[in-house]
Amino acid sequence: MTLRELTHHQTARIVALRVDPVEARWLRALGVAEGVAVTVLRAGPFRGPLQVRVGERTAFAIDRALAGSIDVDPAGAAE
C-alpha cells in the first residue's frame, strides 16, 4: 500500500520510493528514505497535503500525489 492510503495515526515503514531517481535521492536526503518509520498525522483541507511524521522527530507536509508514490508496509513498523 502507499503512504496516501495509510490510516491516520497508523505507523508504517517506507519500503520503496516510486519516483524518478533524482527525486528519490532528494527525498532520502530529507530523511524520507526506505526503512524509515512514517505516521500520517492529518490531511490538509480541500484535498490538501498530508502531515507526516518521518522518523522520530521531523514532520513534513507531503502532497497527495507524492504520497501515492511512496510504498509503505504497516507490518514492518511493529519491530
Next chain:
Amino acid sequence: MSHHHHGDEHLLGDDAPAVLLLGRPNAGKSSVYNRLTGAHAKVGNFPGVTVDILSADLPLPGSQKLARVLDLPGVYSLDVTLDPGTDEGVARSFLDRVIAEKTRAVLVQVLDASQLAAGLALTRELLARPLPLLVVLTQRDVVLAEGRLLSVEPLVKALGVPVVAINAHDPSTRATLLTAIAALVAEALPGERPAPSWSADELAHQAITDAPVVTEEALERRDRTAQLDRVLLHPVAGPVLFLGLMIGLFAAVYAVADPVSSVLDVGVQRLGGLAERLLGDGLLGSFVADGLLGGAGTVLAFLPQIVILTAAMELLDASGYLARGAFLIDGALRPFGLGGRAFVPMLTAHACAVPAIAATRIVRDPLERLTVILALPLLACSARIPTYGLVLAAFFGGRPVLQATLFVALYLSGIVASVVVSMVLRRSATRGRRLPLVLEMPAYRSPDPRAIARACWVAGKRFVRDVGTVILACGAVLWVLLHVPSPGAPADPHPTAASAMERSVGASVGRALEPITRPLGFDWRINVGLLGSFGARELMVGTLGVISGIENADEHPESLATRLRTARDSEGHPRYTTRTGVSLLVFFVFACQCMSTLAAIRRETRSWRWVGFVVVYTYALAWVAAFVASRVAGLLGLG
C-alpha cells in the same frame, strides 16, 4: 565591520578567508549569522530573506585579518539538487566554485540539535568536501527543556571535526562561535577524510540521551508541538483560525499604520510649509514643497504598513506557524497551479508588491515561483487604496454601503485576477514540470524579538531605497512636466496656475494619449495622472489634485472628489461621469503601474523579457477590462 548584499560576483577573491554557513532550513542558521555579525544583518530563512547570499566581514580573535562570513541558503542536501534555481542549487554551485577556485574557506554547519539525526545526513555530505568543517549545534536549550542531555563528545569522536553546542539567546554565544571559527581558519586543509562509519540515527542516540530524571514539565514540552497542531491544524478550527489571523493581520496593518502615517504626514507638511516660507512661493518653493516633499510624504505614508507586515510575517515564521499556514491553504491554491507557500508573497503583496516579489523565494519550485512573480502585481497593494477611495467618494458619495461593497469587490477582483492569471500562465508561459511539495513543519518556537526588530529595520530601509527613491524621482519629474510650458503653445493672455498647466509639456503628452484612452472615458488630465502612476500609482491622487488646483489632495481628498464630480467641459457637460469612475477603478485593478515592481521583477527573474511581459499583459488587461466595465456601466444606465 562592513556589510554586503549582492550577487556572488564580488563575494570572493580577496584574501579574507571565507566562512560559509550551511544548514537545513529552520536549523537556526540566520540566527547564528546575526549573532556573529551583529546589527544590520538580516535574520530568518522562511520568507525568502536570504534572497542573495548575505555576507559580513568580521575580525577574529587573535588575528589581524578579517574573515568574511557568508550566509548560504538553507539546504537539505548538497549532493542532490532538484533544480539549479532552488536554494539547494544556489548553495551547491557556490560551494563548487569555492572548491574549484581553491578559495581559502571553512565550512560551518548549523545543525538543530533537536533534529540531530536529520542534520547529520548533511554533515556526511559536508565531510566529503576538502574543507575544514565546524558543526554548531543550536537549540541546546530546547533539548534540555525537554528533559534530555546533549553531549558533544560522541559527535567529535565519530565525525573527527570540532563540534560546539550553543543557545542562540545566550550572550556568550558570539565569543564561543568566534573562538571556534578562529581555530578552524587556522587549521590546515584536511586531506581526504575516511568514509564515515557511523549511522546518523545511532550517533544521534549516543549524543542525545534522556536525563536521569525527566520532569512532568519536560514530558509536556516534548508533546507541545503535537498538542498545538491538534488545535491549529484541526480540520474545522484550523482554517477558521488561519482566516481569522489573516483578517486580524490586515486590520492591524491598517489600524496601527494609519495613525502613524498621519503623524509622519503632519511632519512632512510642516516641512513643506517651512520650505515655502524660506524659498518663497515661486517655482523653487513649489518644487521643493510639492515636487519633493510631497513625494517624501507619500513614501513615509506607506512605510508603517511595510514594517508592521514584516514584523507579523517574521513572527509567524519564527514561531513555526507560517509552515502551518502553507499546509492549510495548499489544497485551495492547487487547482490554480500554485502551492501553499505562494500564500506568503500573495499576502505581502496586499501591502506592496516589491517586498512580495522578494518573498517569492519561499516558493521552491522555479516555474511556480515565476508564475507567482508574474501574477503578484494584480493583487490590491495599498498604493491603490487612495485612488480607490477618491474615485468611490467622487462618484458613489453619500452611499456608504455601496462604497464599502465596491471597495471589497475591488480587493476580491485583485485576488481572483491573480489566481486566474496564474492558472492560465501554468498552462501556457510557465508550463512545465512541477516539483513535489515537501514542506518541513518545524516545532513551535518562541521568536527572538531582536531578530524581528532587525528584520523590520531592514525591510523599512529596503522599501525606502527601492520604492521611495522611485516615487521621489517620478514626483519630481512629474512636477517639472506640469510646470514647463510646451514648446509652441500659444501665449497665455490671462496666466493662472490652471491655464499654465493646460499649456505644459505634461498636458501635451496627456492629450497625445487621448485617442487611446477616449474609449475608456479618460481625458488628458487623467492621462497625466496615469503617466505619473506608471512611475508609482501613489502619485495619482496628488497629480489629479495639482491639475485640479487643489493643494494637499492626499490629505483632503473630499475637495478633490467634489471637484472631479462637478467639473464641466467648455459646453457645460460633466467632464467625468460615474462610467469614467468605474472604468478608472477597473483600470487600476489590473495595470502594473509601478516602476519599482518592474525593477523587482527584473532583479528576481534576471530578464527584461518578463518585465515586458508584465507591462504588456497588465496594461492590455486593464484597457480591455476598463472598456468592458465602462460599456456594462452604460448598459446599466449609469451616467
